[in-house]
Amino acid sequence: MTKNIQATAPSKDHEHILILDFGSQVTQLIARRLRESGVYCEVWPFNHADDERIKAYAPKGIILSGGPLSVLDDNAPKAPQIVFELGVPIFGICYGQQTMVEQLGGNVEAEQSREFGRAFVDVLDHSEITTNVWDKGAHEQVWMSHGDHVASLPEGFKVIAKSEGAPYAFIADTERHFYGVQFHPEVLHTLHGRELLKNFTHEVCGCSGDWTMAAFHSEIIQRIRDQVGDEHVICGLSGGVDSSVTAILLHEAIGDQLTCIYVDTGLMRSGESRQVVAMFRDHYKIKLIKEDAEELFLGELDGVSDPEEKRKIIGRLFIEVFDKCSERITEELGKSAKFLAQGTLYPDVIESVSIVGGESLTIKSHHNVGGLPDNMAMDLVEPLRDLFKDEVRILGRELHMPEEFIRRHPFPGPGLAIRIPGAITAEKLEILRKADLVYLDEIHKAGLYDTIWQAFTVLLPVRTVGVMGDSRTYDYVCGLRAVTSTDGMTAEYYPFEHKFLSRVSTRIINEVHGINRVVYDITSKPPGTIEWE
């Protein structure tokens, strides 16, 4: 089994803020806003943070997040009492404000009038957090999502702002530097939320903003060297940003002690495998094994139409091929590689808070090609495990990776296999690749690529009748998908202009032999998913 031994994380040497998570859907946004202003922070579940761990972490400030429960419930989660005794500034958001108030001797009431979504607050007083952001007397837009509200304040607190449904929408104890807001400053609909959080971290907690990608870059290189020593590392490349940045960092740190493996499953987009080789082997001069496994994958997938079965076959084969490649590396080196490098990101590492309990349903079993073969006796090197996706992109720029590569839309591990509902054939893959090229070409030409989270074509397992010139055609239907999203968890279909869709349809039908009808998918997620399988 791979052992998850260490984070390879230099980040705790920077000034840092602790975010205690009470289970809000938007807690990660707090961390992202702080990181954007150059402050390193970590998100810990409120109930995994014992006193010693918090003291040892020595944060410059603590943020208590929102959460789905009511402080009035029996067994409502509480902040560890020690956070109020450390002498560091505290910022309670929504549930975090309410539990702070309750724990310090104030009161919270169940609400008659709930506030959800956009709301306005009246600014009644000054505070360090509102300095140069909100003036006394101003009327400011915030984003609310609450049922309960604070009804009486603990000693030492005063009101900074109120809204219609929350008389204590913003409170402060300026002696102890404890602050609480009923609204969510981390959500962009709170127009100056970013600045309010920055005032908390920079002005109140005294952070200087020492978390920069340039600093991270040089520190992580040293950490990788310290962890790896003179051992060998294997890294699976998928063609995606995370595994690519991981490989380039590793190569910078340890040079030829790294070998990358790229498995060509035959399920990639047009020209993709060639680009991976050109970039890693030819440009970066990284040792790369490119394994052509198209025949194996297509053979085993022959006649398989169930989406879950497809994913399982692909996952299993990927690990088998990866294993064989690493055996070859062992033979060449005369010893086995001790480490496996992975592009694990911070959202995968954050421990989730189980507040409501219950198992979530498996909608799709995700498989990351380039991901972890679970049966290898290696330790992990995970240089990106402190970073969010947008930070990985910034790091990619720091490493001088080509911009169009950094900005690429996500591509699923099982590749085009899950964009061909029903059985897969080499012929269908070829048709789909051509259609996808045309669609993306038009998206680029229209300047829409960066506005869209993900755009791709699917090839439907139906043939319909058409007419081209004087002849009858009987060909496949091509579905176009384009969505906007921030994290892939929810998505809206992209509202293309009709002219654009007509252009794409005409081009695909004219240029791609085998397709005679084009449809546009206008399903959002939920209820749909982004991919069709």
Ligand code: XMP
């Ligand atoms: P869905 O289709 O679940 O997709 O709405 C959400 C995001 O995840 C990607 N996706 C995958 N990525 N392995 C991956 O690495 C998979 O099996 C997989 N399935 C979906 C999808 O492209 C979208 O970005």
